[in-house]
Amino acid sequence: MGRPAGRAQGCTVLHVDMDAFFASVEVRRHPELAGTPVIVGGAGNRGVVTSATYEARRYGVHAAMPTARALRLCPTATVLPGDMALYSEVSRSVMALFRSITPLVEPLSLDEAFLDVAGAGRRLGDAAQIGEYIRARVFDEQGITCSVGVAGTKFVAKLASTRAKPDGLLVVRPPEVMDFLHPLPVGALWGVGPKTEEVLLRLGLRTVGDLAHVPAKTLQRALGPAAGGHLHELSWGRDPRRVVPDETERSTGAEETFSTDIDDPAVIHRELLHLSERTAGRLRSTGTLARTVSIKVRFADFATLTRSRTLEVPTDVGQELYDTARALYDALGLDRARIRLVGVRAERLVDAGSAPQQLELGAREHGRRDAELAADRAARRFGAGAVRPATLLHRDGRPGGLSSLGTSGRVIGGAGGDTARPDLTRPGRTSSRRSVPETPAAEPG
DNA sequence: TCTGGGGTCCTGTAACCT
DNA sequence: TCTGAGGTTACAGGACCC
Numbered sequence: 001m002g003r004p005a006g007r008a009q010g011c012t013v014l015h016v017d018m019d020a021f022f023a024s025v026e027v028r029r030h031p032e033l034a035g036t037p038v039i040v041g042g043a044g045n046r047g048v049v050t051s052a053t054y055e056a057r058r059y060g061v062h063a064a065m066p067t068a069r070a071l072r073l074c075p076t077a078t079v080l081p082g083d084m085a086l087y088s089e090v091s092r093s094v095m096a097l098f099r100s101i102t103p104l105v106e107p108l109s110l111d112e113a114f115l116d117v118a119g120a121g122r123r124l125g126d127a128a129q130i131g132e133y134i135r136a137r138v139f140d141e142q143g144i145t146c147s148v149g150v151a152g153t154k155f156v157a158k159l160a161s162t163r164a165k166p167d168g169l170l171v172v173r174p175p176e177v178m179d180f181l182h183p184l185p186v187g188a189l190w191g192v193g194p195k196t197e198e199v200l201l202r203l204g205l206r207t208v209g210d211l212a213h214v215p216a217k218t219l220q221r222a223l224g225p226a227a228g229g230h231l232h233e234l235s236w237g238r239d240p241r242r243v244v245p246d247e248t249e250r251s252t253g254a255e256e257t258f259s260t261d262i263d264d265p266a267v268i269h270r271e272l273l274h275l276s277e278r279t280a281g282r283l284r285s286t287g288t289l290a291r292t293v294s295i296k297v298r299f300a301d302f303a304t305l306t307r308s309r310t311l312e313v314p315t316d317v318g319q320e321l322y323d324t325a326r327a328l329y330d331a332l333g334l335d336r337a338r339i340r341l342v343g344v345r346a347e348r349l350v351d352a353g354s355a356p357q358q359l360e361l362g363a364r365e366h367g368r369r370d371a372e373l374a375a376d377r378a379a380r381r382f383g384a385g386a387v388r389p390a391t392l393l394h395r396d397g398r399p400g401g402l403s404s405l406g407t408s409g410r411v412i413g414g415a416g417g418d419t420a421r422p423d424l425t426r427p428g429r430t431s432s433r434r435s436v437p438e439t440p441a442a443e444p445g
Numbered sequence: 446t447c448t449g450g451g452g453t454c455c456t457g458t459a460a461c462c463t
Numbered sequence: 464t465c466t467g468a469g470g471t472t473a474c475a476g477g478a479c480c481c
Contacts, residue, residue, distance in 0.1 A: 042450095046447090046448080047449070048448070064448080064449080065446085065448090069448095109452095226454085227455075250454095251452070253452085255451080302447085341450095343450085345452090
């Protein structure tokens with residue numbers, strides 16, 4: 001993709017996005033797959049594509065597509081289950097490289113970040129030169145390519161990196177913003193998904209330019225005051241958001257899609273316990289407590305509901321999360337409904353050091369928390385799942401009893417059961433989106 | 446074609462408080 | 464004491480992003 005024409009005047013924001021990140025890391029690990037279609041994602045009957053090499057994308061494969069369909073489109077593809085530990089390690093190295101250039105680094109996910117390089121110019125040149133420097137260093141050190149967008153605002157930089165893909169760099173200087181922006185389809189704007197796009201198309205608005213020439217009030221009536229106003233500002237290239245290096249997490253959680261729909265309450269309860277333990281482990285590893293517990297239930301027909309409850313005293317104890325999650329679930333009064341997915345989330349997180357402590361009433365739970373901390377230590381030493389509640393064991397002592405996505409087909413290193421899933425505490429998204437999923441997140445870049 | 450898992454943010458509604 | 468207005472908070476759901 002194009003080199004910057006001239007200096008990147010008026011541009012201090014970089015958006016760096018790894019190209020097909022997870023798939024690229026896998027190709028680096030399996031050099032024999034270079035130049036072939038590779039898919040990273042769940043291989044079970046309900047698995048979806050997380051990342052695909054550009055060779056696979058040529059067949060129409062893209063992130064979030066069911067793996068089974070991807071294999072119909074591209075039968076020669078190699079499917080890999082994903083290795084979050086490895087991707088996290090590569091991500092940490094890349095983010096460390098960014099931070100050696102500027103302290104103003106705002107990671108959005110494992111594979112992309114905004115950088116404000118206003119203060120790095122004297123050392124490393126203008127923003128475009130810094131972008132090329134980053135691309136060269138990432139390739140030299142990690143053996144993977146990335147694309148860089150350079151602009152005066154975050155959202156234009158992000159659109160520019162998308163346009164630069166793969167393995168490119170694009171500068172959009174302030175005087176060029178309107179020419180760059182207005183021909184784009186409305187769906188290109190950050191925050192316009194399928195639903196919003198449908199509304200805009202109904203209004204006859206196809207391009208960002210169309211949107212810009214509609215009164216803000218009209219958009220606000222159609223989309224709500226916040227979204228309408230925001231999109232109108234973006235359509236004129238106005239985006240006051242700064243690059244913010246770090247922000248605390250707002251929630252964390254875990255969810256599980258069963259390989260087949262479940263109508264047995266005992267299985268659901270066991271899964272809720274498992275998810276509560278996982279979530280609590282993450283809270284403890286980040287030194288946070290949850291004020292609110294929420295559950296998610298998705299039925300066989302994909303209808304989804306959530307329920308939440310605020311606790312009197314914030315907690316990071318798995319048993320307490322479970323007690324609340326189970327109470328919320330039981331209150332639904334479901335009579336053998338067919339359930340596809342359950343999830344547990346910890347919300348309204350507070351710092352463990354500054355949270356109010358439960359005194360006398362908490363004495364018993366202290367014992368519980370101590371036990372879970374001991375389990376954390378055992379997990380660090382002997383691996384995830386080394387210690388777990390007895391209800392989560394098979395009769396023969398194997399971990400399990402939980403339905404998870406299976407694997408099938410052309411799979412290298414297929415991860416099947418529960419123990420194969422890494423329980424990682426990963427560097428998360430900071431700013432508006434932070435923590436990173438255990439299962440690879442869709443990664444269309 | 447049949448939809449994962451991790452998140453954030455916004456909106457509408459209801460309950461509660463002053 | 465009752466009533467209503469207005470603000471705040473909790474909750475549920477939906478849209479969106481990676």
